Amino acid sequence: MNRTVAWLTARSLLGLRRSLLLFVLPVLLLLLAGLVRWAAGPDPELTTHLLTGFALGTLVPLLCLIAGTGAIGPEIDDGSIVYLLAKPVSRFTIVITKLAVALGIVLLFSALPTLLAGLVLAGWTRQVSVGYALGAAVAGLAYCALFLMLAVLSRHAVVIGLLYAVIWESVIGRFVPGAQDLSVQQWALAVVNAVVTPSSGGGGITSAVGAPAGAVALAVVAVGATGYAGWRLRSLRLTGEQ
Numbered sequence: 001m002n003r004t005v006a007w008l009t010a011r012s013l014l015g016l017r018r019s020l021l022l023f024v025l026p027v028l029l030l031l032l033a034g035l036v037r038w039a040a041g042p043d044p045e046l047t048t049h050l051l052t053g054f055a056l057g058t059l060v061p062l063l064c065l066i067a068g069t070g071a072i073g074p075e076i077d078d079g080s081i082v083y084l085l086a087k088p089v090s091r092f093t094i095v096i097t098k099l100a101v102a103l104g105i106v107l108l109f110s111a112l113p114t115l116l117a118g119l120v121l122a123g124w125t126r127q128v129s130v131g132y133a134l135g136a137a138v139a140g141l142a143y144c145a146l147f148l149m150l151a152v153l154s155r156h157a158v159v160i161g162l163l164y165a166v167i168w169e170s171v172i173g174r175f176v177p178g179a180q181d182l183s184v185q186q187w188a189l190a191v192v193n194a195v196v197t198p199s200s201g202g203g204g205i206t207s208a209v210g211a212p213a214g215a216v217a218l219a220v221v222a223v224g225a226t227g228y229a230g231w232r233l234r235s236l237r238l239t240g241e242q
Contacts, residue, residue, distance in 0.1 A: 056188055142221045
């Protein structure tokens with residue numbers, strides 16, 4: 001970790017425009033949770049659908065896309081990354097620091113609102129709120145690492161990441177059986193399923209993989225993407241060309 005890199009990254013990510021984008025989805029999640037609880041009461045089925053479909057399926061990947069690509073992408077695009085690379089700081093340290101800042105922002109704007117939404121919908125019943133908050137956190141780590149790596153590899157990281165989040169994670173990864181095994185959302189749901197107490201009254205949480213496999217897959221993706229991003233950043237010449 002490098003404090004200077006962390007401070008500059010946080011200041012960039014928490015600028016006015018990005019802050020507005022970061023606030024919209026969490027506020028919408030909490031409003032929907034309050035509306036559902038007011039209209040339907042403590043309904044396990046609706047709780048599962050909202051937290052799985054909106055929180056893990058939409059909120060987490062989109063916020064990770066903003067934070068992960070925004071942590072380093074703009075610096076590469078405008079060429080200012082060369083000033084950072086000219087400093088005596090390890091490229092891997094730069095990547096890990098930026099990932100840590102992006103993850104911290106994702107925890108604040110996705111895992112915490114997911115916990116609060118779970119409490120509004122179900123209270124502490126069956127540890128639903130805790131399970132989904134943990135799922136949002138581990139999914140956030142994997143997504144941030146993937147999107148940060150994309151930002152290092154391509155100037156079109158936002159478009160590629162958006163297509164991945166919308167098409168693969170939200171559609172293919174949710175409904176195509178074979179593809180579910182390669183979905184970050186499904187891996188996170190396996191972690192959620194391991195935490196949430198089973199219920200006989202509906203609202204069951206299902207995942208295409210087991211909890212051990214999901215946890216291992218999340219760790220492999222996070223470590224692998226971070227390592228590859230650091231390796232590719234080492235090949236980034238000071239002219240700004242790859």
